[in-house]
Amino acid sequence: MKYKSCVLSLIILLLFLLFVYEKYQNQQQVLEEAARRGEVDIEDFGAVGNDDKDDSSAIQEAIEYGVKHGLGKVKVTGNQRFILRKGIILQQGMEMELGRNTTIEVQGDFRVFEIMKNASITNGIIEVSDQNFSSEVLYFDGGQKFWSWETSRIEGVNIINTSGENLGIALALVADNSNEFISFINFSSLNIVGFHTGVFIKADIPVEKHNFVNGNRFINLTLDDCVKCIVIESSKSIPNEVSGNQFTDFQVQLSDATKEVLSISGADNRFQGMIWDVESHALETKIVKFSNQSMRNSVITNVDETYMIDQGDANSYYPQSGP
Numbered sequence: 279m280k281y282k283s284c285v286l287s288l289i290i291l292l293l294f295l296l297f298v299y300e301k302y303q304n305q306q307q308v309l310e311e312a313a314r315r316g317e318v319d320i321e322d323f324g325a326v327g328n329d330d331k332d333d334s335s336a337i338q339e340a341i342e343y344g345v346k347h348g349l350g351k352v353k354v355t356g357n358q359r360f361i362l363r364k365g366i367i368l369q370q371g372m373e374m375e376l377g378r379n380t381t382i383e384v385q386g387d388f389r390v391f392e393i394m395k396n397a398s399i400t401n402g403i404i405e406v407s408d409q410n411f412s413s414e415v416l417y418f419d420g421g422q423k424f425w426s427w428e429t430s431r432i433e434g435v436n437i438i439n440t441s442g443e444n445l446g447i448a449l450a451l452v453a454d455n456s457n458e459f460i461s462f463i464n465f466s467s468l469n470i471v472g473f474h475t476g477v478f479i480k481a482d483i484p485v486e487k488h489n490f491v492n493g494n495r496f497i498n499l500t501l502d503d504c505v506k507c508i509v510i511e512s513s514k515s516i517p518n519e520v521s522g523n524q525f526t527d528f529q530v531q532l533s534d535a536t537k538e539v540l541s542i543s544g545a546d547n548r549f550q551g552m553i554w555d556v557e558s559h560a561l562e563t564k565i566v567k568f569s570n571q572s573m574r575n576s577v578i579t580n581v582d583e584t585y586m587i588d589q590g591d592a593n594s595y596y597p598q599s600g601p
Contacts, residue, residue, distance in 0.1 A: 317351035317375075318344045320360070327358025332385075334364035345369045354380055354402065365389045368397040376402020378434070383407055390415045395422045398431045406439040411446045412474075418460050420453025420481075420489060426462040433464075439472035444505050444535045447475045453489040453518070454482040461490070466497040476501040480511040481518040481544075489518045496524065499551075502531040505538075512544040514573045514591070520544035527551055532559035539581075542593075543571040550578040556585060568593045 318340050321327075325336035337360070340352050354360060355377035365388045368374055374397075376382070381403040384390050387410045391399065404415055415437050424430055437448040448470040451460045470476040477496065481489040491512070501507040507530050512520035521544050528551030530539050539553055553565070564587045566577060572590030582597045 316349055317353055318349050319353045319355070325354075325360055327356060327360055329361075331361065332363040333360040334362045334366065337362070338364075338366055341366070341369055341372055341374075344372055351375055354382065356380060359383055361385055362390060365392065367392050368394060368399065370394045371396045373398040373400065375400050376435075378402065381405050384411065384415070387411050387413055389413045389417050392417045392419065393430060393432075395424060396429045398429065398433070399435055400432075401434045403436040403438060406446060406472075407441055409441040409443045409445075411439070411441060411443075414447045414450040414478075415473075416449045418451045418463070420451075420458030420460050420491065421455060422460075423458065424460045424463055426493075428463070431464045431466070432468065434467045436469040437471070437473075438469070441472070444472060444503070445474050447478045448473045448504075449476065450478045450480075451491050451494065452478075452480045452482075453491050454480065456484040456489070457487040458484075459488075459490050459492070461493045463494045464497070465495065465499070468496075468498075469500045469502070470504065471500075471502040472504070474505045475509055476504040476507045478509050478511075479520050479523065481513075481520050483513070483518045488516050490516070491520045491523070493522045494524075495526070496528070497526050499525065499528045500531070501528065501539075503533040503535055505535050506541060507536070507539045508549070509538075509541045510543050510547065513571050514543075514545050521546050523547045525549045525551065530554065532556060532565075534559060536565070537563070538567060539565040540577065541567050541569070542575050542577075542590075543569045545573040545575065547575045549576070553579050553581050556581055566595070 320337050320340045323336040323339045325333040344352055351373045353375050357379045359381040361383050363386050368391055378401050384406045385408055453459055479491050481491050510520045512518050530553045532555050566586040568588040568590040570589040572593055575593045577595040
């Protein structure tokens with residue numbers, strides 16, 4: 279009897295080892311194929327679409343594997359929904375490519391993606407569903423020292439807050455310690471819906487040297503149902519400046535939640551686009567505000583100076599109200 283029990287245990291152990299070996303071999307084949315393609319898929323690391331499980335660890339592991347093995351792209355594709363309950367660090371040199379109808383759902387209150395140097399996100403939907411969310415969805419830290427030769431970009435991403443609470447920041451660029459800067463990054467074809475702040479740019483006063491967020495391009499942005507659409511906080515010039523950023527061809531849809539479209543400090547920033555339904559949602563509201571720390575900024579929209587406050591120096595806006 280004891281002999282039979284030992285044999286049975288040995289057979290079970292051998293079957294288990296065979297299962298583990300086959301699983302390892304299959305995983306190795308998948309990863310070898312990923313290496314040939316130069317990209318890695320999060321499903322190879324255990325992410326499963328359209329279930330209720332947290333896919334944060336699988337996505338982070340896929341990113342770390344790509345960095346370790348010199349693979350430049352992480353793919354999150356298909357008409358599927360993946361769940362994040364922890365923040366993701368998109369490491370240097372990695373591009374995250376989402377399918378156009380792929381959704382990453384944010385459940386919780388945390389910084390969703392911190393973007394490192396030479397990292398990018400293209401396409402897809404990032405949806406915040408948590409009513410307590412008050413953090414940033416995409417965060418650029420000036421400590422990374424982004425400059426013109428970097429390849430960082432955000433393109434074709436829909437960033438949507440469906441919680442109904444109009445909280446959080448969709449896109450943040452922040453230089454808040456000494457000698458930090460974010461410059462010459464391209465953001466294009468983004469849809470931002472339902473946040474407290476759509477785009478937030480800030481340069482804090484440094485202890486030494488300079489902080490700046492200069493020369494970034496924001497092209498074809500749609501901002502809908504945000505309390506504050508674009509906010510810039512800085513001084514007019516050094517040591518902490520936000521200057522020369524260009525917002526072109528933006529579309530802003532006001533809602534009852536909207537308090538400000540543009541809140542502008544810094545110098546030589548350019549804003550050009552359409553603001554919809556002012557008469558319905560902002561008839562007596564100053565939706566464009568130049569602070570006393572603003573200088574030589576320009577705004578070209580369909581909204582005239584009736585809806586603007588200008589406490590700065592040499593700012594310009596078109597159209598102007600009649601005599």
